Amino acid sequence: MDRIFIQGLKVAAVIGVHEWERRITQTLCVDLSFAADVRRAAASDALEDTVDYAAVAARLRALGEEAAFGLVETFAERCAERVMTEFDVSWVRVGVTKDVALPGRTEVGVVIERGVPPESAP
Numbered sequence: 001m002d003r004i005f006i007q008g009l010k011v012a013a014v015i016g017v018h019e020w021e022r023r024i025t026q027t028l029c030v031d032l033s034f035a036a037d038v039r040r041a042a043a044s045d046a047l048e049d050t051v052d053y054a055a056v057a058a059r060l061r062a063l064g065e066e067a068a069f070g071l072v073e074t075f076a077e078r079c080a081e082r083v084m085t086e087f088d089v090s091w092v093r094v095g096v097t098k099d100v101a102l103p104g105r106t107e108v109g110v111v112i113e114r115g116v117p118p119e120s121a122p
């Protein structure tokens, strides 16, 4: 199965478990891959025959503005749910990276997969 991906999408969100984090907006980095059979679009060269990655990116940015999140896990799960339900996608992988002010400063995050993996689909 083919995949469409979005790499390095910056999403502004209120996110974090600490009280001070509930008062600021932070920038998350989202890496997304999802299953899509692109053969029809490749033949027609028509955007309506595929999943518009620009529309997906816009929905994920909107999600960041809709609510305050505690964990990156929660945000990743909401991203997966949104892509699968709103874009009729059967499998998705979502990575969410957050800059944190740990000693030495680092990036942390989570990667989740939801749905039927393309390689195991009939």
Ligand SMILES: Nc1nc2c(c(=O)[nH]1)N=C([C@H](O)[C@@H](O)CO)CN2
Pocket: 015, 016, 017, 018, 021, 070, 071, 072, 073, 098, 100, 101
């Ligand atoms: N597994 C997780 N651990 C932690 C998270 C998280 O979202 N998932 N978040 C925090 C804090 O919000 C941190 O990012 C800022 O100090 C700590 N651990």
